[in-house]
Amino acid sequence: MFATGITVMTTRAADGTPVGLTVNSFNAVSLDPPLIVWSLSRHLAQRDAFEQCKHYAVNVLSADQESVSRRFASKTPDHFSGLTWDEGIDGIPLLHGCCAHFEVRNGVRHEGGDHLLFLGEVVRFQRFERDPLLYFGGAYRRLAPLA
Numbered sequence: 001m002f003a004t005g006i007t008v009m010t011t012r013a014a015d016g017t018p019v020g021l022t023v024n025s026f027n028a029v030s031l032d033p034p035l036i037v038w039s040l041s042r043h044l045a046q047r048d049a050f051e052q053c054k055h056y057a058v059n060v061l062s063a064d065q066e067s068v069s070r071r072f073a074s075k076t077p078d079h080f081s082g083l084t085w086d087e088g089i090d091g092i093p094l095l096h097g098c099c100a101h102f103e104v105r106n107g108v109r110h111e112g113g114d115h116l117l118f119l120g121e122v123v124r125f126q127r128f129e130r131d132p133l134l135y136f137g138g139a140y141r142r143l144a145p146l147a
């Protein structure tokens with residue numbers, strides 16, 4: 001019952017393979033310096049890549065990217081197949097069609113039960129005039145005005 005946006009965290013594995021997963025635990029922490037936080041399940045295959053990389057990207061999904069969210073939360077072998085993206089710092093994938101991208105320096109990590117908490121510093125960002133994709137009560141939603 002806590003409404004969030006949806007992000008896809010992307011990076012490169014040590015062999016250069018692009019890696020990503022859908023994440024809604026993302027949040028802002030500090031403005032000065034600009035820090036963000038998110039948590040990663042310890043049991044996921046993507047763990048090594050995110051622990052070892054120097055940079056990763058936060059791709060903030062837009063309202064018409066529900067299929068991108070589903071794809072990066074699935075067991076699909078190649079999450080990136082058929083998608084287009086630009087390369088950020090260290091070649092990290094910046095997916096096309098998002099509301100915003102943050103390029104983040106991998107900072108400290110903390111144990112968080114069955115998850116690992118990642119604290120990172122934003123080194124570059126871009127925003128685009130698109131509505132965000134929302135998640136609430138296990139379902140995808142859109143913004144709607146109050147009145």
Ligand SMILES: Cc1cc2nc3c(=O)[nH]c(=O)nc-3n(C[C@H](O)[C@H](O)[C@H](O)COP(=O)(O)O)c2cc1C
Nearest residue numbers: 021022023024025039040041045072073074075135
């Ligand atoms: C809306 C949504 C939010 C998610 N948020 C997180 C998250 O914050 N942290 C996390 O570790 N997994 C999160 N997941 C789950 C991962 O996206 C998913 O388990 C993972 O991509 C599956 O990887 P695999 O195919 O390699 O098993 C979320 C999934 C969905 C649908």
